Amino acid sequence: MKPVEIVLVYQSLLGIYGDRGNAMVLRKRLEWRGIDATLTIVEPGDVVPSTGAVYLLGGGEDAAQISAVKGLKSDGHIFGAVERGAVLFAVCAGLQIVGNTFTVGEHDEVIEGLGLLDVDTRRGDVRAVGEILTHWTKPDGTESLITGFENHGGFTTLGPKAQPLARVEIGIGNANDGVDGAVQGTVIGTYPHGPALARNPELADHLLELALGRQLDPLPNPELDELRRQRIAHVRKHGRG
């Protein structure tokens, strides 16, 4: 069988919060199950492969967002990949650029995003910085907690084609409106940035299952359970920190 290809897009632009961690997590979780996986790191100027199973976008500053949108549009392959059913997981600034529009700079210049997710982002009235805890309803109807750290100035609102990913218990999320992230087909965005998937293995496995079109075996990991226990307890006791 062909190895499952994880594509890390523009790490040098959109990787300011250790976002490449998500790629490492996905690859390792496949390998730990004995499934062949490859990690393709695409930098600006490189051709984005059209063969990926999961594409990852991370966080970055204003200029990096503009540069990334420009690069991805002129390359074009990411659109075909999503159409074909590949998974696109975008965190933080990544969530903003896959949307319809977002703003940059002191004068809130409006920039056209990739339009792969029906969301729009404008400057928020506060900067969202801190631990975040949300409730995500999995495809089987059960609930899983998502724990992470958010750091963004933009507030995101959803259009009719996108559904929220999770309900916020602690933190700001999309726009301090009780929800975080957005889902539209196989495009999933969320504000917990950086290695969001490291703290949230169920979300990681969900992305893989979506990409592979089949269930994966569970992967017990007491060390990871303990990390989740610590972070969830901490944010519930101390708030966003």
Next chain:
Amino acid sequence: MSALTTKAAPAALSVGERLRLRLAITAGNAAALASRLAGKGSGASVRGQILTRLVPDAFDLLLQGRRVLSVSGTNGKTTTTHLLAAAVRAGLGSDAARLVTNADGANLHYGIASALSQARRADIAVIETDERVVSDMIAVARPEILVLLNFSRDQLDRHHEIKALGRAWRVALEKAGSAGPTIVANACDPLVVWSAGTAARVIWVETDTVWHADGALCPACGELLVRVPADGRDTWDCPGCELTQPASDYRVEGTKIVLPDGKRVSPDLQVPGSFNISNAACALAAAIEFGVGIDAALAGMHTVTSPAGRFATARFGSTDARLLLAKNPAGWAEALPLAQSDPVVLAIDSVAADGKDVSWLWDVEYEQLAGRQVICTGPRAQDLAVRLSYAGVEHTITRDLEDAIATSGAAAVDVIATYTPFQALLKMAGLR
């Protein structure tokens, strides 16, 4: 070129200002002594706080009447300040008491005021300066020389945009105009070069920079920077505007520093790591510009061993621990290759001084530790443990710092710690 023998113009303080300062320093010293007697460290920061509360412009007043050399940047400030102070001191010879420096690494307004208050007569000040204080330093102290080492992601939960500081420096340097400092700056760091772009005069140092992740885009116009091979080395260039890597005056070449006249010197440092050769090159350039002879400067730098505890060795139980500080991904990229012990102890915390977000753990190439045993310690040991699992690195967790070292079973270990556990270890070891 300035001369070492030149004395600063005496401070033009009024009698009232002098008196207020003297009283405030006395009060600060008393508080510092009380803090020392209570076993709460050196008391330097308490002194600075009291001083600044009693005389809000103490920072400004205490800088007057001094010739100031300031050192800033994300990483290497403390070590470079020590190297530069040692070089200048060596140049001063028997006049070394003319120099004051904030050797403890307290680099905010009150930390600087505290250090200066202890040497009122010293007319030369070598000051480690936090990136956020640089603009004030330029405006208030009119430093003769300002060393800008590097700019990289650091505590993004507090400093949301790396570029914002550089923008402030540009404004301050532009305002200072021709009366502004001579900058000694790292030519390999695009953000540093852009930040120094409004300075009247810059001495460029080509360093041996390992961290390039924050230099992908042109800080001036947002274009992707390109790397161009030149003379067997890599330089950076912006295809969108005129920003480009400046030709260097000083250059690091392996363990040597190449001077503007082409002469190669060996800094023969006691502090380890290739990044410290780069720091030494910047310190040497600043010292020479200040009028210190090359041989004296090198001899002075050679005496530096463990600036504010960095690279110091301390005993915990029956284990000797070498203490390395890493505050951000660029710092870890430098420190990890130095830590060669097996096991190696890594200490992670996430209070304000460390940065509350530990996402950066995924920016660090812990994969290079594969084959060795890592002891994870500190309040965020569990986050590190998970990171190491994904990196395929064997590890154990001992939450308590002291135990992590003392029960390591090794005669000697290298310890890399973020800011808070590093300071805690120094304190336990009686090194601060």
